[in-house]
Amino acid sequence: MTSVLGTAGTAIVARDLRRSFGSTQALRGVSLAVPAGTVLGVLGPNGAGKTTLIRILATLLAPDGGQALVAGHDVVRESFAVRSRIGLTGQYAALDEQLSGRENLRLIGRLYHLGERRARARADELLALVDLEEAAGRSVGTYSGGMRRRVDIAAGLVAAPAVLFLDEPTTGLDPRSRIDVWNVIEGLVRDGTTLLLTTQHLEEADRLADSIAVMDSGRIIAEGTPEALKRQVGGDVLELRLRDRSSAAAAAAALQPLAAGPPREEDGILAVPLHGAEGAVVEAVRRLDAAGVGVIDLGVRRPTLDDVFLTLTGQPAEAEEYVA
Amino acid sequence: MTAAPAPAPAVRPPGGLARMAWGLYDAGALTWRNLLRILRNPAYLLTEVVVQPILFTVLFAYVFGGAIHIPGASYIDFLMPGIFVQTITFGSMNTAVALAEDLQKGLMDRFRSLPIAFWSVPVARVLADVLIDVVGLVLMVAVAYLIGFRFHGGAAAAVTVALLLLLYGLAMACLGTLIGMALRTVTVVQVAGFLAIFPITFASSTFVPVSTMPWWLRAVAGHTPVTAVVDVMRHLTLGAAATGADLAAALAWMLGILVVTIPAATYFFRTGR
Numbered sequence: 001m002t003s004v005l006g007t008a009g010t011a012i013v014a015r016d017l018r019r020s021f022g023s024t025q026a027l028r029g030v031s032l033a034v035p036a037g038t039v040l041g042v043l044g045p046n047g048a049g050k051t052t053l054i055r056i057l058a059t060l061l062a063p064d065g066g067q068a069l070v071a072g073h074d075v076v077r078e079s080f081a082v083r084s085r086i087g088l089t090g091q092y093a094a095l096d097e098q099l100s101g102r103e104n105l106r107l108i109g110r111l112y113h114l115g116e117r118r119a120r121a122r123a124d125e126l127l128a129l130v131d132l133e134e135a136a137g138r139s140v141g142t143y144s145g146g147m148r149r150r151v152d153i154a155a156g157l158v159a160a161p162a163v164l165f166l167d168e169p170t171t172g173l174d175p176r177s178r179i180d181v182w183n184v185i186e187g188l189v190r191d192g193t194t195l196l197l198t199t200q201h202l203e204e205a206d207r208l209a210d211s212i213a214v215m216d217s218g219r220i221i222a223e224g225t226p227e228a229l230k231r232q233v234g235g236d237v238l239e240l241r242l243r244d245r246s247s248a249a250a251a252a253a254a255l256q257p258l259a260a261g262p263p264r265e266e267d268g269i270l271a272v273p274l275h276g277a278e279g280a281v282v283e284a285v286r287r288l289d290a291a292g293v294g295v296i297d298l299g300v301r302r303p304t305l306d307d308v309f310l311t312l313t314g315q316p317a318e319a320e321e322y323v324a
Numbered sequence: 325m326t327a328a329p330a331p332a333p334a335v336r337p338p339g340g341l342a343r344m345a346w347g348l349y350d351a352g353a354l355t356w357r358n359l360l361r362i363l364r365n366p367a368y369l370l371t372e373v374v375v376q377p378i379l380f381t382v383l384f385a386y387v388f389g390g391a392i393h394i395p396g397a398s399y400i401d402f403l404m405p406g407i408f409v410q411t412i413t414f415g416s417m418n419t420a421v422a423l424a425e426d427l428q429k430g431l432m433d434r435f436r437s438l439p440i441a442f443w444s445v446p447v448a449r450v451l452a453d454v455l456i457d458v459v460g461l462v463l464m465v466a467v468a469y470l471i472g473f474r475f476h477g478g479a480a481a482a483v484t485v486a487l488l489l490l491l492y493g494l495a496m497a498c499l500g501t502l503i504g505m506a507l508r509t510v511t512v513v514q515v516a517g518f519l520a521i522f523p524i525t526f527a528s529s530t531f532v533p534v535s536t537m538p539w540w541l542r543a544v545a546g547h548t549p550v551t552a553v554v555d556v557m558r559h560l561t562l563g564a565a566a567t568g569a570d571l572a573a574a575l576a577w578m579l580g581i582l583v584v585t586i587p588a589a590t591y592f593f594r595t596g597r
Contacts, residue, residue, distance in 0.1 A: 055433075058437050059436075059437065060433055060436055060437060062595070080336065080439060083437055083438060083439045084333050084335075084336070084439035086437065087437075088433070088434065088437040090430045090433050090434070091430070092429065092430040093430070094429060094430035094431045094433060094434040095429075095431070096357060096361060096431065097429075098360070098361045098364040098365055099357065099360060099361065099364070103360070107353060107354075107356075107357050108434075108438070110349075110353040111350060111353055111354075111435070111438045111439075111440050112333040112334075112438065112439065113333055113334035113336075113346070113349070113439070114333065114334070115334075139364065155434065159332065159333045160332065
């Protein structure tokens with residue numbers, strides 16, 4: 001290996017990756033390192049550059065500048081070696097709808113040159129893994145969104161890749177299908193697959209990733225374990241709907257000892273970042289009652305991508321123009 | 325549940341014939357997929373592969389046949405080389421649409437993320453579509469024969485016609501591949517195809533002699549690949565000796581199309597633009 005980036009035990013290393021489309025700078029210098037056997041969640045809104053990053057790391061797109069090694073090989077100069085060591089599952093289920101789930105997976109197996117017998121055996125193994133044995137013979141066109149996504153993830157696993165890329169694996173899925181997909185991904189994580197997944201949901205990154213990189217406008221603006229990130233964001237948020245909106249200041253004052261940061265009000269709902277969720281609701285109710293503040297409704301919710309962005313950039317996550 | 329450790333992919337040979345064989349295996353697997361996809365789609369199979377060639381043959385033979393008199397030949401004998409070429413030319417749009425579909429559905433990204441020979445995807449597209457052309461041509465010849473078409477050349481002329489049709493099918497499939505890779509979306513491909521393929525097919529010697537057209541149209545229609553290929557095949561099927569110049573013009577068009585489209589389509593595929 002000729003690169004200065006190469007580090008034993010690191011599955012993905014990127015340094016200062018840049019890429020523009022016309023006048024749009026999709027990546028403005030992204031650097032990251034993913035240790036082998038760990039999961040990096042890349043969190044960001046539409047247009048942050050997540051898909052561009054994955055496409056460069058998966059050798060589909062050449063960077064304008066910077067360098068990246070995946071599974072020990074340079075994504076530009078040794079793209080073929082990279083391709084035989086990765087699996088990619090893009091944002092849209094990349095399957096042939098006229099073919100059955102089994103036929104799709106066998107085709108991928110053949111294209112990895114597993115040999116006919118092993119391609120067939122591997123397809124059946126993976127269909128069992130993603131719990132699709134019953135639908136295996138039906139054409140993918142008849143599958144639900146969640147089923148497609150599971151076959152699509154299986155297609156990324158055919159050659160037991162050293163590194164797996166999942167681009168927004170649960171976007172567009174209903175809550176039940178999302179949990180099915182999470183279960184599949186958690187199984188992979190237990191088996192030690194190195195995974196880079198992108199998501200727009202903090203909850204998803206929190207559940208699946210060992211470490212999270214927050215992307216905004218082509219840059220990584222924060223990086224760390226989910227715990228560290230949530231600590232930075234302020235953890236859980238107490239939301240209350242006040243009987244009288246003019247009592248917001250009184251409520252904020254009453255809740256001051258519980259608050260990890262300044263409260264904000266939107267559409268008559270007061271949101272207070274909490275130090276910790278334990279006992280917070282009871283304590284809040286007691287304090288509000290003592291202060292004589294009337295509350296219609298109150299609850300604790302997990303921080304969202306919006307909270308992360310508000311904390312990190314002072315602005316809500318903005319859905320920018322989508323960049324492929 | 326945990327899957328058994330999967331087999332690692334085979335290691336690609338460093339070069340030479342073994343490496344070529346690796347790519348041909350990829351192309352074979354993908355061609356199989358392309359054909360299976362067509363076989364699974366009865367509507368497409370019926371309209372594009374079976375009904376359309378037969379419909380055009382019968383329709384044009386009987387609708388125009390009574391009105392158009394070709395000196396020294398029956399209209400069906402005059403028409404059939406034109407219908408062969410028209411069917412293949414229209415087929416190039418099916419090639420382009422199929423590729424645009426793969427691009428839009430993300431399948432192209434998946435293929436490009438695999439350790440396959442980068443040329444195997446376009447080659448598989450072309451192979452499958454030329455095979456479909458052959459099926460359509462065999463059907464057309466059979467139907468045309470039933471309604472009076474006869475081949476007036478010798479065996480050598482027949483073989484030449486078959487080879488010319490194959491070469492034209494190859495050129496049109498490569499053109500379709502380039503159009504699909506360049507335009508990338510199904511609707512754009514369809515509009516562009518309609519605007520380009522329709523005029524070039526009809527403003528030609530496909531259905532009527534170019535000499536019957538007004539001078540300005542003749543100036544264009546007399547110099548298209550469609551006219552060049554139709555003319556040389558018409559000479560051969562009518563039993564007239566094809567001139568070397570006619571054959572050279574047809575071959576030049578087809579080889580020219582191949583020389584331009586293959587590198588361009590390969591470029592689009594390799595760079596993922």
